[in-house]
Amino acid sequence: MCSTVITDQVRIMDVGLMPYRQALDLQLQLHAQRLSGRCPDTVVVCEHPSVVTLGVKGPANRLTVAPGLLATRGIDLVQTDRGGGVTAHNPGQLVFYPIIDLRARGLAVSDYIRQLETIGIVLLARLGLKAQTRKGLPGVWIGDRKIGFIGVRIRHGVTLHGMAINIANDLGIFDLFVPCGIDGLQVTSVQRELGRNIQMGQARDLLMQAIEQAWADGRPARKRLPEWLRRPAPTGRLYERTEQVLVDLGLETVCMHANCPNRGQCWARGTATILILGPICTRRCRFCSVATGRPSQPDPTEPMRVAEMAARLGLRYLVITSVDRDDLPDGGASQFRDCVVEVRKRMGPINVELLVPDFKGCQERALEVLRPALPFVFAHNLETVPELYPKVRPGADYKGSLALLRMAKEGFGVQTKSSIMLGLGETDSQVERVLMDLRAVGCDRLTIGQYLRPSKESLEVVEYVRPEVFEAWRVRGLSMGFSWVLSGPFARSSYMADSA
Known part of the structure; x- marks a missing residue:
């Protein structure tokens, strides 16, 4: 079966039940046609015979049975180049694959992911379920049960892969692996939630309507940023090479998780913040888009993969950061240390900057654990003024963060660094006080940047601060004794770190 719906802005192809590998070949053909302008934006809608697919995030590809057992059950196993970890498709699950030119539609990748989620939420609402998104975990959820799965790949600005939504499929297939690589993740379907049979034809029609509604009108209405906060979509050969290396090695970057506006520029220079x-973070800071929850144990292969990334990209300056890991006795310091040690085994005396969490409750222990990784620039961000901590950074302690910077300066004798955001409702006098506090604990380097809302669950921007105000803060910081100040709308803690 194959039917096609053509609107002014998007073509929807319903191909019925199609083997996964065949659907992937179709996507690649359409992608090539879209790049050359030989076809419009197209969405392929289908179901698949039973298949388990692996994403590029290696640690998240965990089977609970031997691969050979899948074959004996008639289940295909396919390695893909999409984001994320292991998932499954089988009859009764609706899948749609958009082949869409993001640049032509003025969409950032984060906007696109939100649109996929919205399509899923609209479909489920029309089937009688209220679904939600979860911060930092792409997909659609019914409470704490996942029902919609997203895995995408962007090549030359055009999308591949897409979203799968469990309608009336056999959920037993998800017992054969750890879904998305998240321990304890529960999976559900429309049929399970409603307790009645669902007609796939009806669900398919409703999905196509939701897709048409989302994309038939062309470019989405977006709140326009001030002129000084607009940047072109990332592109270029070196950008794509950097992206591919990170994907191949299954490494996370703060560039993606924070929806950083500098990603295109940094990756085009062959740099990234790992x-x-x-x-998954143990805190719930409202300025951040990283997911909150129960993290997995540290991956012992991660230091080797970070070293491999540094070698492939030929890095001269490496920035390593992490989520808050209050669940670990050293706050994760040993993983920082091991990454640096492994990188230097491979690369020699590379310059390293560690952008660390606050190591709440274990600061002295964490610093001692880090000592074998010296020398490095020690960075820890205050993020905002103390008056806004209850709203912006609950769970953190302003004085504790200052104490960490002081201890690192006194104990290691290295360059120390911090960063704050403007635009959250702070006053000039409050910012001045933060800068004075930083100098009082010996902080050497400073970045000041514009807060940009990274997700719809994050805090709203109170003010877009003009470039000349940032310049005034740069001059003020230098006059106070900071050795290096980067202050501007796009300044971020690790942006242009190698220029200090």
């Missing part, structure tokens, strides 16, 4: 210790 996010270690997993993508």
Whole structure:
């Protein structure tokens, strides 16, 4: 079966039940046609015979049975180049694959992911379920049960892969692996939630309507940023090479998790800030888009993969950061240390910057654990003024963060660094006080940047601060004794770190 719906802005192809590998070949053909302008934006809608697919995030590809057992059950196993970890498709699950030119539609990758989630939520609402998104975990959820799965790949600005939504499929297939690589993740379906049979034809029609509604009108209405906060979509050969290396090695970057506006520029220079210790944080800071929850144990292969990345990209300056890991006795310091040691075994005396969490409750222990990784620039961000901590950074302690910077300066004698955001409702006098506090604990380097809302669950921007105000803060910081100050709308803690 194959039917096609053509609107002014998007073509929807319903190909019925199609083997996964055949659907992937179709996507690649359409992708090539879209790049050359020989076809419009297209969405392929289908179901698949039973298949387990692996994503590029190696640690998240965990089977609970031997691969050979899948074959004996008639289940195909396919390695893909999409994001994320292991998942499954089988009859009764609706899948749609958009082949869409993001640049032509003025969409950032984060906007695109939100649109996929919205399509899923609209479909489920029309089937009688109220679904939600979860911060930092792409997909659609019914409470704490996942029902919609997203894994995408962007090549030359055009999308591949897409979203799968469990309608009336056999959920037993998800017992054959750890879904998305997240321990304890529960999976559900429309049929399980409603307790009645669901007609796939009806669900398919409703999905196509939701897709048409989302994309038939062309470019989405977006709140326009001030002129000084607009940047072109990332592109270029070196950008794509950097992306491919990170994908191949299954490494996380703060560039993606924070939806950083500098990603295109940094990756085009062959630099990236590596996010270690997993993508799940034990804190719930409202300025951040990283997921909150129970993290997995540190991956012992991560230091080797970070070293491989540094070697492939020929890095001269490496920035390593992490989520908060309050669940670990040293706050994750040993993983920082091991990454640096492994990188230097491979690369020699590379310059390293560690952008660390606050090591709450274990600061002295964490610093001692880090000592074998010297020398490095020690960075820890205050993020905002103390008056806004209850709203912006609950769970953190302003004085504790200052104490960590002081201890690192006195104990290691290295360059120390911190960063704050403007635009959250702070006053000039409050910012001045933060700068004075940083100098009082010996902080050497400073970045000041514009807060940009990274997700719809994050805090709203109170003010877009003009470039000349940032310049005034740069001059003020230098006059106070900071040895290096980067202050501007796009300044971020690790942005242009190698220029200090």
